[in-house]
Amino acid sequence: MGSRLKTRKVRCPICGKKALWEGNPFRPFCSERCKLIDLGSWLKEDYRLTTGPEGVEELHFPEEEKKE
Numbered sequence: 506m507g508s509r510l511k512t513r514k515v516r517c518p519i520c521g522k523k524a525l526w527e528g529n530p531f532r533p534f535c536s537e538r539c540k541l542i543d544l545g546s547w548l549k550e551d552y553r554l555t556t557g558p559e560g561v562e563e564l565h566f567p568e569e570e571k572k573e
């Protein structure tokens with residue numbers, strides 16, 4: 506009895522290490538560090554999206570000047 510109680514493990518998407526699923530506050534990551542790395546990459550992509558349209562506008566200015 507009780508032998509069926511297995512600890513589930515999950516592979517951390519950041520570093521690939523096996524991390525405990527049960528009782529792991531950072532799942533699916535192995536640690537707080539990997540969770541923060543994932544959060545940081547999300548913030549970086551969000552930053553790129555907000556700076557993207559600005560770059561397009563900057564390219565538009567010289568083109569309009571050439572037409573006139």
Ligand SMILES: [Zn+2]
Binds near residue numbers: 519535536
């Ligand atoms: Zn990890």
